[in-house]
Amino acid sequence: MPGDTRERIVAVARDLVHGASLSAVSIDDVCRAAGVHKGSLYHFFPSKDALGAAVLELNWAMMSTVLDEAFADDVAPLTRIDRFVDGFVRMLTLTRRQMDITPGCPLGNLTAELAARQGDIRARLVRILQAWTRYFADAISEARGRGEIEPTVDPNAAATRVLAHLQGLALLAKAHDDPDLVLSLKDDLPVLLSPAR
Amino acid sequence: MPGDTRERIVAVARDLVHGASLSAVSIDDVCRAAGVHKGSLYHFFPSKDALGAAVLELNWAMMSTVLDEAFADDVAPLTRIDRFVDGFVRMLTLTRRQMDITPGCPLGNLTAELAARQGDIRARLVRILQAWTRYFADAISEARGRGEIEPTVDPNAAATRVLAHLQGLALLAKAHDDPDLVLSLKDDLPVLLSPAR
DNA sequence: CCCTCACTTGACTGAACGGTCAAGCAGGGC
C-alpha cells in the first residue's frame, strides 16, 4: 500500500498525543508504535514540529467529520448542536475506554500546548477555532431566522460563547475524568443562546 | 535570609512555567533563572514532579489572593465576580507585557497538562477547582438570597458554568493572544446566571 | 571553641532526546 506509511505515522502520533501531549510523546515512541524506523519518519517529516502540525491537521479533519455529520440539515439547527455534543462526548468516552483517561478536547489540548509558540502554528490554531465557531454561528443564525431564539442575539458572539463553554467543560471533564460532564452543555444551551440583559 | 532560596526557586519556576509549560521548562532553566545550583534545588525538591506540585500550590495561593480580594463582601455579590474577572484579566495582561505572550489561566494550563497523569496530583487539581468553584457558588447563592437572580437557579451548577466559561475564554484568549477576550465573561454573566429553560 | 546540621557547590552519570546519514531495496519506466 503506497502512501500508507505516512498516514499510519500521523494516525499513531495523534492517538499517542491525544492520550498525553505533544511534548510527552517522543519521536521514538511514535516510531515504535507505528512499526517504523526513525529515518523513515524523517523522510516524511522534516522535524517533530512538522509532525505536530500534521497531528493538528488530522485532529481538525476528524473534528470536521464529527461536525459535518452533526450539522447536516436534516434536523432543526439547535438539535444539530445537541447532536454534535453527543458526538463529541462519544469521542471522549471512546478514548477513555482505550486509554483509561479522559483526554479532553484534542484541539483544545493542542491549543493550550502550542498557543504560546510564536509562528504559523498559532495562526493555524486560530483559523481552526474560527472555522469551528462558524458551524455554531450558522446553526444559531438559522435558528434565529426560524424564531427559535431571540432576534437580539448576535450569532457570532453566541457561537464563541458556546465554544468557550465547550472547551471549559472539556477541561473540567479531563480533570474529573468524566466525559459526561460535557453533556451539561446541552442543558446550558438555552441559557447560552439567550440575549444579554 | 533563611528559607529564601526555596521560595525563590518556586517563584521563578512558576513564572517560567506560566510563560510556557511544565514540560517545556527544564530543571536547568529553573536553576539558571533562580541563580541556584542543581544540587541546591534537589535539596528542597526530591524530583521535578515535586517542584511541579509546588508550582501548582503557588499558583493556587496566588489565585486565592486574587479571589479573596475580589470576593470581599464590601460590594454586592455579583459585583465581586466582575471584580474577580478584572483581577484575572489584569494578571493575564501583566504577564503578557512581561513575556510577550498571553499565558492563559495558570491553573487551567496545569490542569490540561497534568490531568492525564494518574496519582495524587489530579486529585489535588480537582480539589483546587472545587475550592475555586465555591467562591462563585457562595456569591451566587448570596445574590439569589437578595433576589438579584432567579430563585430556581442552582448556585453550584451556575458556578461550574461560570468556571467552565472562564477556562474556555482563557484558552481562546491565549490562542488569540488577547487577554481582553476574557472580559466578555462580565457581559455573559447575566446569561450564565439565568435559570435553565 | 568546636561540633552539628542545614544548605551550597560543581562535577558527574546514564538515559533519552531530536535529528543525520550512507547504504540498501524494490518497483516502474525506458
Next chain:
DNA sequence: GCCCTGCTTGACCGTTCAGTCAAGTGAGGG
C-alpha cells in the same frame, strides 16, 4: 537489463535531560 526514484534500514551524533554525590561552607548552639 538498467537506472531512477521513493522509501527503508539501522547505526550514529551531539545535546539536553533529570537526577546523584562527595566535598565544602557557614551560622548557631553548647
